[in-house]
Every structure is written in C-alpha cells, then in structure tokens.
Amino acid sequence: MDPIAKSLKSTSVSAKIERRGKLITQLCTMVIVLLVIAIFAFIASKGVAIFGQDHGSVLDFFTKTTWNPDKQDAYHRPLIGALPMIVGSFAVTLLSVIVATPFALAAAIFMVEISPKSGKKFLQPVIELLVGIPSVVYGFIGLVVIVPSVQKIAGGSGFGILAGSLVLFVMILPTITSMSVDALKAVPRYYREASLALGATRWQTTYKVVLRAGAPGIMTAVIFGMSRAFGEALAVQMVIGNAILMPTNLASPATTLTSILTMNVGNTIMGTTANNALWTLALLLLLMSLIFNIIIKYLAKRGELK
C-alpha cells in the first residue's frame, strides 16, 4: 500500500487522543457512579440489619419514643423509638427555613431588583463570607451567645429547638439568598419591561411578575436550605441539648438524627445492636437527602416548562 493511502486509512493521532480522552472521562464517571452505588448499598445493608438480625420493629422505629438499643422490650425487640430525633430534625429544619426565607428573599430582591450595584459590592461578599464560616464556629457562637439569651428569655437551660433553629437560620441564610438571587436574575428582562410598560410600579412588577416567574427557582433555594439544615450535625449538636425526649416546647432540650449519630458512634461496637441502630439513622438521613434532591429536580423541571 502506498504511504498516503496508509496514512488516510489508519487512525490519526488526534483521533487516538480523543478516544483516549473519552475512555478516561468514561472511566472516571463510572468510578463516581460505582462509588455512589457502593455507599448506598453499604448504608442500606447496614441500616436494615436492626430490623432483620436484631428483630427491631419498623413501626417502633417511627412511632416509639424510647431510644435504648441495648435494652429490649417485653417482646425481646430492641428499644429503637426514633420519633424524638425525627421530630427534632424536622422541627429545627422547618423552623429555621421559615425564619430564614423572608430574610433571604428580601435580601435577594434588594440585590437584584432594588440596588444591584451596592448588592454586588457589599451584600455578595458578606454572604459569601457567611458560607465560608465553619459550622463549629457557628455552634460555638450559639453555645456562648444564643443559649444564654434563650435561657434568659424562655427560662430552662436554654438548650433546645429554638437555639438550634437560630443557629441554623444564620447557616442556611446565605444558601437560600444566593440561590434566590440566581433565580431572580434568570427572570428575562422583557418580563419586567412588559410589566413596567403596562404601568405597573416597581413593587407591583417585583411582586406580581418577577417573584411569580422565579418561584420554582426560589422553591429550589428553600429546599436546598432545608437539605443543608437537615444534614447539619455539629453546630446543632452543640446547642440543642441532645436529650432523646419529645420536645414539649421550643426551649426544652431535644435532639436530631445527626447529633445522636455523632454523639454515639464512638461508644458503640461494629456489629452490635446499638451500632446497627445508628446505621438505621444514617440510612434515614440518606433517604431524606434523596427525597430533597428529587423535589429539587422536580421543581427545576417545572421551572423549565414555563
């Protein structure tokens, strides 16, 4: 074969490089997917052990309030009532989101609609700074400042859902704000122009057009904040009191799924009932974050359709 035909028929260097590049990226993606599957499978298998090998009852787990996996009830089932932690986790999450969302929305509207210049100059860096503060610092401030104030106002020890929510409020505020800013920025300029051309005031435009059009994005921001609040362990653990009790009021000590996990994991031994029970909590946390992600995906899709 003559050399020209040969060089035309054989694969060129750049084609080889491309194939190699494709292979590497595919391999990396595979590794990540496998890793996720492995983590899921591992936590799931560990998490259901308490119901299988230790004969725990799923109903007990979601409805009973006594958590003492080393002890057994009259039917020889471990005491794994996780309701106080589930309630605690949801309570701090919802409360902090309810408090944080108005502030975050107001800040976002200010930054996008009212004063984009100073928003970009001052608020943006401040909010980015808030994201960067480690959670232990938030927890420490909560312990030193928020807990004593709650103690003075509400009585009791000061530890509880209120203190936890206040700490989480500051922690998720930047998340919700910056994502809401993105959502509002994504609203097309001609929406605003059309509204103003119809004679609407700036407030009417913001309220009736921009916020409505950006609603799916804002909802995504709120769910993201919830997801962060739900998974936060350290800062909440420092201020919530860690009592496995059904919270009677906002200032009574309570606990969350994450703080029980971090508190007890060093004191249990792999394979024992107490350890398996903790894995079940971990599984529940994983499932919850999965649900949050699904909601976010769903909202994003709905936003696209508009």
Added chain:
Amino acid sequence: MKKYRCGLFIVLAVLCLTACSHTQAKEQTITAVGSSALQPLVEAAGEKYNHVNPASFINVQGGGSGTGLSQIQQGAVAIGNSDVFAEQKKGIKTSKLVDHRVCVVPVVPVLNKDIKVKNLSLQQLQNIFVGKITNWRQVGGPDLPIAIINRAQGSGTRMIFEQQVLQGHTGIKSPEQDSSGMVRQIVKNTPGAISYVALPYLTDDLAALKINGHAVTAHNVQTNKWPIWSYEHMYTTKNPDHLTRDFMKFILSDEFQQQDVKKMRYVPIRSMHYRQDYQGNKTKI
C-alpha cells in the same frame, strides 16, 4: 557546575533517605486508643516513657471506651483503653483480650456553683437521676428545678456512674453531652445543673458534691467510703509485642504509680482496700 550540583543533591538525598530508614529501623511506635477519662494519664506515661526510651513512641488517642475496645479487638491498635470491663460491653470477645488494670478513677457528681448543696446521700443522688427528686428544694437547696446533664449513652464515665449510683434503675431521659469538657462548660452556665465527671477532669469552676458526708479523696476511695469508682483498664491482645509489654510494666511500676498516678488524681491500683468485679460488686481485700 550544574551537573556537579545535581550530583551533590542526589548524594545528599540518598544519604538523607538512608539516614531516615536507619533511624526508623530502631524507632518503634505503638498506639493506645480509647477512654478519654484515662487519656491524660496514658499521655503523661507515654511522654515519660519516651524520655527513658527515646526511640519508642506511644501514640495516644481518645475516642471513647467503645472505640478502644473495638479497636483492640480488631487488632488495629496495640492498647485499647477503657473505663469499663470488656465484659460490660456487648459484642466484645473477652477471651481474646488481656485486662491490665492500671489505676482507679473516681467519678464525682458536680453542681452549678449557685446551688448551695454540699452533701447528698447516695439514695438522694439516685432519686435525682431517676427523676424522683426534681427540685433542689427537696434536698435543702434553693427553689430551682434540677437540670440533669448526662454523658452520651455508652460513654465509660456514664456507665460507671449508672452502675454505682442507679444500681439497675432506669435513669430519667435528659440532655446528653459527648465530652467532659462540654459537660463542664454547660454545668458552669446552667442554673440548677447537675452532672458528673471523672475526678481528673474536675476543676474549680464546678462544685463537687460530698456523698454520705464523705468528700472525694484518695483515702475515701481506697476504703470504699466514696462509692463511685471503677478501674481504668488497658486491654492488650494475648501476645503483645515487646514495646507494649514494656510500656505496661512502666505504667504499673511503683515509681509511676506513686508519683504521676497520684499527682493526676487517679488512685494507684495497689493502694485499694476493695476490689470490684464487672457487675459492680465490691469486696474487701
């Protein structure tokens, strides 16, 4: 010139590497993991041991008694420190481990300084922790609700306290903290708070309680007048290496027991007039 410099660099690097590996061959490190109540003592012992044997390093980590026992069972460390007998922890195969009791640690109930209660009977203390007594007024203190702060479930200090004070009764559910430091911080700041710490962690900003009229002193622990005490255990495998064996011998030596153990407010193991089994039963020696 450049070549020469490069060659010199390689020679130096090789020399350095061989030097490192040379010293590494002599150096030995063992790791002791577990109980945070025992951690300060083992750290002090490790430092002293290193002074005497400069090539031997003892790496000490906390993590809790449960961690200590499970790590030594898996063979991941040389020594597993524990506040409780391995028999008290579910899932530990005691036949594989050797128990070295290195000292006795008293556990002290501590109060917020504003509560002017100095003394309680063991029964009163039990009643507080099972929830029968809920106000300090009931034991001669101010009219203030009692705020119990527990250590985490399965923590060694809590197991000692519950075994000796609750004696099988179930404690009332209450806030939990996962370290002595947090307990100290919170008892200091919370009105009406009561908790307990291992004696080495007791500081002046907390009020230590007397039990049945006896303060927590070495002598009262030795004679069991102070009832809340337990052994500090250092578990090793059946056939530990030379360094581990030698280190255990060092900790149990009379010199270390009489000086450092006493100084750090533990009670030397051989001075005890009482012995205790894993169920908490005490007998006179």
